Amino acid sequence: MYEQLEDAIQRLIYLKPEEKLLLRQLFVPKYLEKGDYFLRAGEPCQHVAFIQQGLLRYYLLGDGEEFTYSFAKEHNFVSDYESLLSSQPSKKSIQALESCSLLVTTYENFQLIYQQFEEGERLGRLLLETVFVKIIQQLTSLYQDSPEERYKFFLEHFSEIQQRIPQYYVASYVGVKPQSLSRIRRRLGI
Secondary structure (H helix, E strand, O other): OOHHHHHHHHOOOOOOHHHHHHHHHHOEEEEEOOOOEEEOOOOEOOEEEEEEEOOEEEEEEEOOEEEEEEEEOOOOEEOOHHHHHHOOEOOEEEEEOOOEEEEEEEHHHHHHHHHHOOOHHHHHHHHHHHHHHHHHHHHHHHHHOOHHHHHHHHHHHHHHHHHHOOHHHHHHHHOOOHHHHHHHHHHOOO
């Protein structure tokens, strides 16, 4: 059950055998049904999860409309790091698009990884650098790229899961209405 988590972490840092044992104590299994929430806007985020199986989406609410801004799939970590690190209520929601098997830890337990693992601080830095780069790419794309370019970015970065995501969430991610996404797909021959 924990091998996928260990493998994901070992792509970033070396884990000693005793650190692997501690990981198994710090992360607990959690199951989400399709439509369940890992986090709802207005709640403070208190957990980090590793996705063993399933797919989640990140979204914001604005003017009564949902704006999907990212997806998280198997072998990735999921959290609202802004809320997690600041202890402020989240402005985002994270919802299961499929049934999900997660390994979940608390913020406090994640801090133990930083403190007790030989390369724990490095792990935290590498994870947050990845999040930072994704956010900057999305922000830049939002201001510079056309919807068609954002759709191409989606295809490039989420190609292996695109069939698992309803088209209205893809449209929201691209920043267009579903009808406009259909026109973009036709122009691209998709």
